[in-house]
Amino acid sequence: MTTIKIEEDCLAPDMQIVIKYKGPNPYDAYNKIKKLMKEIWEVESIAFWEREFRWDATDGSFLVKCYIDRGIDKYTRVLIEVFLQGTQPIDPNQLGNVEIRIGGYLTSTFGGTSIIDDAKNPLFKTLFYIYYKYFYQKQRNFYIKEWCYNRIQKLKTEIQKYLNILPPQTL
Numbered sequence: 001m002t003t004i005k006i007e008e009d010c011l012a013p014d015m016q017i018v019i020k021y022k023g024p025n026p027y028d029a030y031n032k033i034k035k036l037m038k039e040i041w042e043v044e045s046i047a048f049w050e051r052e053f054r055w056d057a058t059d060g061s062f063l064v065k066c067y068i069d070r071g072i073d074k075y076t077r078v079l080i081e082v083f084l085q086g087t088q089p090i091d092p093n094q095l096g097n098v099e100i101r102i103g104g105y106l107t108s109t110f111g112g113t114s115i116i117d118d119a120k121n122p123l124f125k126t127l128f129y130i131y132y133k134y135f136y137q138k139q140r141n142f143y144i145k146e147w148c149y150n151r152i153q154k155l156k157t158e159i160q161k162y163l164n165i166l167p168p169q170t171l
Contacts, residue, residue, distance in 0.1 A: 002119040003112030004128060006140070007105055010078070010148030016103035017156050021163045026098035027088040030064055032162050033100070033155075040151050040158075041068045041080060060088040060096065070147075076140065078147045080104040082155075102155060106148050108140060 009015060021029065038048055052065040068080040086098030110128055111117035117124050160166070 001112040001114065001117075004110040004119045005107065006110075007107045008140075008144060010080075010104035010106060010144065010152055016101045017152065019100040019102075019156065019159055019163075019165065020097070021086075021100070021165060022097040023095055023163065024092075025088070026086045026096040027062060029098055029100065029159065029163060030062075030084050033082055033084070033159060034066065036155055036158050037066070037068050037080065037082065040155055041070050041078070041147075043068055043070050060090050062086060062088060072143055072147055073139075075110055075136070076106060076108040076143055078104060078106050078143070080152065080155075100159060102152055104148055104152060106140070106144055108136075 011017065034048065037043075038045065041047075047069055048066065049069075050064060050066045052063060054061075054063040056062070062084070064082075064084045066082050066084075069077060070080075071077050081101075081103050083101040084098055086096060088096045110132075111119050111124060115121070119125065119128075
C-alpha cells in the first residue's frame, strides 16, 4: 500500500543550530544534553538513543550522535538530532573544545494500511486533501512551532547556560 508522507525541517531555512565551546570539561556537556533532551521532549529513556559514540583515548577526541524520536499524535512524529564533536584533554588543567549541532524533522504519514486508505485511491486522495487543508495543516504548523522550533531553542538556551556561553547582545 502507498502512503502520503510529509516531512519538514524543524529549523527551515537553516538546517541546524551550531554551538561552539572552548573551555574546561567539554565532554560534560554530553551528559547534560542527554538529560535535557529527555526533559524538554518529555520522553523516557527508550525514546532516546545514540547512533554513534566514539572516544579516542590517545588524544581525548570524541564524537556522539544522539536522537530523540517522539510520537505526537496518530500521524506525526518528531525526530531531534544532536551531534557533538570535540576533544577532552587527558590533563584536566588544559582546555578542551566541543562543537554541538542541533537539528530535527517533523514527519507525518497518512494511509497505507488498507485498500481504502491507499494513497493511489482517488477517493482517499480527495478526502485527505480536504482533511489536511481545512483541519490538519493548522495542527502541523503548531507542532512545527511548539515541538520543533521552540523546544530546540530551549535546548540551545539551556546548553548555553550550562556552558556559560552568553548569547550575543543586541543593541
